[in-house]
Amino acid sequence: MSIYLKLIWAYLKIGLFGFGGGYAMLSLIQREVVDSGWISGTTFTDIVAISQMTPGPIGINSATYIGYVVTGSVWGSLLATVTVVLPPFVLVLYASHFIRRHKDSAIIKGVFMGLRPVVVGLIASAALLLMNSDNFGAATTECIKSIAICVASFCVVYFTRIHPIFIIIAAGIIGAIIY
Amino acid sequence: MMNNLYISLFLAFFKIGAFTFGGGWAMISIIEREIVEKHKWISKADFLDLLAVAQAMPGILAVNISVVIGDNLRGLRGSIVSALGTILPSFVMILCIAIFLTPDDIKNNELISSIFKGIRPAVVALIVAPVLTTARAAKINWKTVWIPIVTALLIYSKLPFISNPITFIILGALGGYIYYIKRVNGAIHAGKEVEK
Incomplete structure (x- = not known):
């Protein structure tokens, strides 16, 4: 089987079974690309690090990077990215249309009434899971600085109308100064 | 435009x-x-x-x-x-x-x-x-605030199966549907009693 077909198959699976956003998808990506022997575990960690350092969804970043590394060609990147996006794209469109057509049905109304508080919980869990030493640092002083940045960022985003993008830029500048 | x-x-x-x-x-x-x-x-x-x-x-x-x-x-x-x-x-x-x-x-x-x-x-x-x-x-009010809290903590726990977000999406959808149907039925019964 050609490497391109293998790439399509792997990212088809990642796209179709990756529930719960980027971080939840990581273990799935790891299983497909590391356990199949395409890249080493260290390279995978490096890709995750790059994905965290560069903007954009981690699923897209990993598909683009691994597609290039595995095939040595831009086409590999393009193929992996399109494959990971397309099947969910179709599913999301269908779901969205179905829901709009039956917007006033008891099923849709009830289902969304139950889902709303759950979605709030899902976002909270993503925040909780990120409050770790990877993001806040292991050393005490770094951790205190990180908490200060986190609390200040929260206050700015929650109480002012300053665009979050400026908070990220400001936090980057602060990081460059204090570390 | x-x-x-x-x-x-x-x-x-x-x-x-x-x-x-x-x-x-x-x-x-x-x-x-x-x-x-x-x-x-x-x-x-x-x-x-x-x-x-x-x-x-x-x-x-x-x-x-x-x-x-x-x-x-x-x-x-x-x-x-x-x-x-x-x-x-x-x-x-x-x-x-x-x-x-x-x-x-x-x-x-x-x-x-x-x-x-x-x-x-x-x-x-x-x-x-x-x-x-x-x-x-x-x-979210004091009656529903437990839903996001329990959801977040159980996902955070990383326990197998119950820490899976899909579990909570399915439970939330089912729970919401059942609650809504019950409430609508209740409202219909209440309405009938008023008519009587």
């Missing part, structure tokens, strides 16, 4: 894709600010429903959100334009990195690594903020 909306959709999601660190959840603050508050394309309540659809489907959350919002505004073409806007910045940037920069180059650069030490806790704050804004939009 219509062309303008396609272009502003593309630009809005391009901006979102180009400035979001830390994955889909961190994007919610930025998407909410751009789509709900700045452009007023959809209401906060609708945004939460679209978020639930995007979350319930597999795939990359950020792309899914852009697809449902684009589709909501301008159908298939709108969703394609929004998805491209979200994908293109990271695709181009990562491709350049894959071609020109090795992971070691970035990790060993002191300036870049200290910049990112500052950015990471800010990203966490960007995810905490929408917890509170969506809680308000979802009209």
Whole structure:
């Protein structure tokens, strides 16, 4: 089987079974690309690090990077990215249309009434899971600085109308100064 | 006028894709600010429903959100334009990195690594903020506040199966449906009693 077909198959699976956003998808990506022997575990960690350092969804970043590394060609990147996006794209469109057509049905109304508080919980869990030493640092002083940045960022985003993008830029500048 | 909306959709999601660190959840603050508050394309309540659809489907959350919002505004073409806007910045940037920069180059650069030490806790704050804004939009009260708390803690626990977000999406959907049907039936019975 050609490497391109293998790439399509792997990212088809990642796209179709990756529930719960980027971080939840990581273990799935790891299983497909590391356990199949395409890249080493260290390279995978490096890709995750790059994905965290560069903007954009981690699923897209990993598909683009691994597609290039595995095939040595831009086409590999393009193929992996399109494959990971397309099947969910179709599913999301269908779901969205179905829901709009039956917007006033008891099923849709009830289902969304139950889902709303759950979605709030899902976002909270993503925040909780990120409050770790990877993001806040292991050393005490770094951790205190990180908490200060986190609390200040929260206050700015929650109480002012300053665009979050400026908070990220400001936090980057602060990081460059204090570390 | 219509062309303008396609272009502003593309630009809005391009901006979102180009400035979001830390994955889909961190994007919610930025998407909410751009789509709900700045452009007023959809209401906060609708945004939460679209978020639930995007979350319930597999795939990359950020792309899914852009697809449902684009589709909501301008159908298939709108969703394609929004998805491209979200994908293109990271695709181009990562491709350049894959071609020109090795992971070691970035990790060993002191300036870049200290910049990112500052950015990471800010990203966490960007995810905490929408917890509170969506809680308000979802009209969470003292009767329902246990649902997001239990959901968050059980997912955080990383226990097998029950820490899976899909479990809570299914439970929430089922629970909401059953509650709604019961309430509607109750209202019908109450109405009949009044008629008598």
